[in-house]
Amino acid sequence: MNTKYIDLINQTFDFPQEEFKLEEKHLQFHDIDLMALVEEYGAPLKFTYLPQISNNINKAKGWFNKALKNNKYKGKYHYCYCTKSSHFKHVLNEALKNDIHIETSSAFDIDIVENLKKEGKITDDTFVISNGFKRSQYVTNIARLINNGHKNAIPIIDNYEELDLLSQEIEGKFNVGIRIASEEEPKFEFYTSRLGIGYKNIVPFYKNQIQGNKKVNLKMLHFFINTGIRDNAYYWNELHKCLKVYTSLKKICPTLDSLNIGGGFPIKNSLAFEFDYEYMVDEIINQIKLACEEEEVPVPHIFTEFGSFTVGESGGAIYEVLYQKQQNDREKWNMINSSFITTLPDTWAINKRFILLPINRWNDSYERVLLGGLTCDSDDYYNSEQHMNAIYLPKYNKEKPLYLGFFNTGAYQETIGGFGGLQHCLIPSPKHVLIDRDEEGNITTSLFSEQQKSEDLLKILGYDN
Template identity: 30%
Template sequence: MTEQTYGEYLGTRYGVTGEGPINEFISRQDQRLMLADRVDLQALVEQYGAPLEVAYCPLITSEIHRMVDVASIAQHTVGYEHPLLYAYATKANFAEEVVRTALTAGAHYETSSTADVQIATRLWQNGTLPSSRWVFCNGSKEDAYIGAIARLRLLGHEQVVPVLDDLDEFDMLRTCPMPMRFGVRAREFAKCAGGDRFGLVPEEISEVAALLDGSQHELVLYHAMVGSQIEDEAAWLAELTRAVEAYCTLRQTVPSLRFFNFGGGMPTSSYALDFSFDYRRFFERLFATIAEVCARFDVPVPQVVGEFGRYTVASHSVFLFEVGKTKGGRNGDTPWYLLNGSLMVSAPDTVIVQDQQFIILPLEGWDTDAQEVRLGGRRTCDSDDAYPRPGGEPLVLPKTDGGLIVAVFGVGAYQQMLSGKGGAHHCLNPEMRRLIIEEGPHGLKMREVAPQSLSQIMDALGYDHVTTIRRRTPVA
């Protein structure tokens, strides 16, 4: 790369200036990197040190409201009858403050497991989850999951909807003594690798509809899961047409059917500074396509359900690491910046997801010469603990001999769930200190979760009551 400062590099590469907005949720003010214009990341590092995780919950509210507002504008532009029904896919992040914030912002609830429904039940009982919100239960369901769904319904929540993934689930749930609303997941539209194991084939869906006819239960939702990602909008919408045609065919014989769930995969600006996606155009085309197909089949348009996981929560969390040591590349290769943590442990998508990107920015050094670098986790002894992956384009960061703090954005979805909370992690890397920031009645309020201690790790591994004894090293 040509010689330039880091700030000049960002300006050339992304059109970013040294002051002002960097993207929708990152900015720089008075040479300080800011999260959502309200959280000074440098100030937090100065007070709490690094590594540090910052979870800023008001961003969750902003993302939900923005998507609902954009969909509402598109709905009225097209003249579609029903508003979007926004469901938070809780598997993206189960943390209490995250789920509570999403529900407070108006989201409905999408579950994926037994424990997930048990959490929903508790939140409903304490008033956090209003009775007016839908609870859509997806995934393959073992007996415990089915039992948790039935219990929630028997306790009185009328808007829990098990989305059938297998006929065995239906055989058990239809014995519920209280009226139950069902959904069916169509297997034929799955495009992502491994997705074809979910759902029912058309003949099974027809069997469910026939068995429900005349019973106290009803079929209300058709779940297509058109694709796991929506970046290729044109291809996604072409597949959508087939799914809506299948919905309409079923609706002609099942008048109770009234929801069409297109699944998840909504793109987010959390992972790349050059992100571009026209949400309004997407929803205008979505609503227009559904309306056109329904008119052709002479059936009423359904209310559209979307499941928003990573879009809802990816942007709200950031990791802050210190470059503890630098190391030259072998034979002139790209040099290493070794972090006082582990991206492999804290952000496992760096290993799991091919070509996964994260926005990584330095807190300081914007006037310093830039260079291409690779990041390595200093707290694991694993060659896979490197970012970018081999063959990927190197990062560009300011030159440093150590001490530089880098912020890793877009880590609020899936990373903590895949890495796990508590217990022992790869190479016994401890969980970093967390700061949870929420909106309070008089401004922001913050609480601290202490970093994981060595004794907690040892206890999890069965080394009870381990005491580390330091002895003076003999000197000859």
């Protein structure tokens, strides 16, 4: 009779998978013994597996370069990393090993870029694509970067006033892009993105403010879909509308030579996850080429901005089940030794689901449970998986500790949760461990940050005087 947790996994998914396997009854993630990690550092614990950042960057570069070759596409491909997904230095250092470019979204991002330039991680040849609504400090910082010689900095115009603001502070000629205000999916609460300039207004905007402006070159059209690159009618329809704008602009703007197809790839959120990245890339390149051939204009260089895809699959969190509460005939609550609201805020804010697997006890029988966090907030829970409306885990046994891993959590969670700051109910941030490989391929670990102490929180609250 198949009653063990391992039986449930084997009959539900193809297992083992590329990053997950069992070794001596314990879960391995990219050949990392997670139980050994817990034994060394304890739980709760967050970790970042740095090599996965490079792995995903190089996968995407391979897909695009193959598609360019297959379609005899004459433009170049440039991979950009969205720093807002994770601003940490260890993330940027790993990503920048792979000859990539940067997308920024706020004033302090430019300070990070300048810091990386001083260290030689970024050069003047690195494209810095600056998105977002630009307040005065952001404009000033972009201007400083360009005035100091970074000619591959391209501010993306988000509204009608930004061009004048940039022109006032930038010395000499500079390049810009224009962001399209794409229409949102039908289920959205509003019709059009608040960011960018509407499809019908872009050509008039170019004619009125850029075409006769000897100080400004229009270099890039920026197309961003909030829900990311998906194989559905909505995405292809918006891409075709974007290409109509691009070809119309190109006919009257010789300096326009780049198309930024912002909006990221999805990342794995379940053992049942499937997405044909290679097909999507090939079809996007094919559609761009066809549209340009039809309108008899040269194809653009392609830029992408991948944030979650770059860093998301490098991250994980490990918790211990502290206690089980039987609240009624049907509901068993496994209480973890941390909080979902504070350590995985996307589970609470946007009902996001990550891959959830036990670290140990795979040969034990399983049960259906709900997971509860330590805060006193009723929303601090996790109750379903991406592929089903339930959670199944090895049965609770107070004599046999159970450890749970949440995987592919590397994007946004630290910044949304407020790394190093106050957390709901003063739940401390857990330890954070960096995992890397040396030149021989051996796994190395280092402690990036300790678990928050009472003194840390009291100081923020003003109780230390």
